[in-house]
Amino acid sequence: MYSIYPRARERIYHYVGFVLALHIGAHATHTFTHLTIPVTLPTPLTVFTIFVVFIAPVGGFLLLLRGDSLFGGIIFVASMAISLALGGTFHFVLQNPDHVSSVPNGVLGFTFEMTAVAVALIDLVGSILGGLVIWAQTSNLPVSLRQSGRISGLPSSGFRPLTRFTYWFSKRIFGEVPEPVTIMAHNNQILWGTSAFEMALDRAGHVDERLKELTVLKAAKVIGCDFCVDIGTSEAQDLGIPHEQLAELHRFEESDAFNELERLVLRYAVAVSTTPTDVPDGMYDELSTNFDEAEMVELTAAIAFENYRARFNHAFEIKSQGFSEGGLCPRMEEPPTVQE
Template structure:
């Protein structure tokens, strides 16, 4: 259970109910981070706008490279919610999620391409404390992805660090997106009032 309980639908105002409905239709369940951040509605709206804008703007990198780097950050930070949700997103992109079991051996595993290895290594370097990114590493990334691609990759890795640390700090854990059970996971305390997504 999160350290700050999420706002259930029955306690939500009209705008928050609309946000919940949109999230249900898009993901099959309202993501718990949304229900928790809903205590600060202006930040919830700002975050949703930002996420949509980032998604629309991110067209320079192949989805497999971007998603594997984001997944690695979630794994390294230890955010079970982000690992769960990120696995679902990769599955929806048609990516092989079985290979995620080999991610700790990414440097030698044939499950990962050279480009993916570069992205995972960069995610590790950016997520380390202190950061351990090197000039040589960025030069390799520029040669592989170009400046625009490196900026997109850097942005996504930094953004996932934000998400994963936010969720971990507030005790938000996995929700069942990977198993496909998320559509049966209600908004907090809604189990008695709502049985299915709208």
């Protein structure tokens, strides 16, 4: 028996159950259209097909409901994969009366063709989903679960295939799973919502990546997020931001390492990160002469999102994780406040 998180188990069961319902419905409809197709299968093959298409996936799902995630997942993915192979062979490969090109025209013929495609797609999704179930139970994903702050990260073990995929993907990018990811994993909606927004920011592409990274790193330093400065420095180095700029970021106004546009966006990062936010009209007007509306939205969203991440990490007292190997800009800054 495997250690399974109840809420995650219930959610993955919903996915499997939904795919199973689509699988049975599509195959039942396709079987009905076969009444008009003169295809005669040997009795053993007919029995085998009925078992694979209808009995085995239901049995695998019932095993999942009983808590046998590994064996149930194996049966489920095997039945889906074999069903996909059989359907693909008879409907799209072998030239026989069952081939989609041999089906007579008409309503039933059209239904036959559409359900043949539908069952192939559904069985493919079912095979992938079943594979995730098996992978979640058998893969060995070592994750260093640090507890530098107030809450421990969610272990990679257990019945959360999508979370385990996030851990695996993060580990490939950063070398280890960032601690905030393991903490957000306690709430899948927050984890995936945050990840989706971060990917959207990365792919927005209106603002120069290095300029955007400088503003994000400046916001992290202003708020005083150890983790954000650590990982942000590492990402800045990967983008080729000069070492001098990283070292002089705390005194960008006086440093010759920055040009006027860089100083302007860094002032904006400080202004947006001020409590309460204080962006003077003059500053915004100057920004508007250098950036169009789409660029302003992206730049502001990047700074605001870093405020979210930094304050999230601050609240949980998440410390640096060594991504920048001692980084070039460890100096934190006093968070500015506006006096009322």
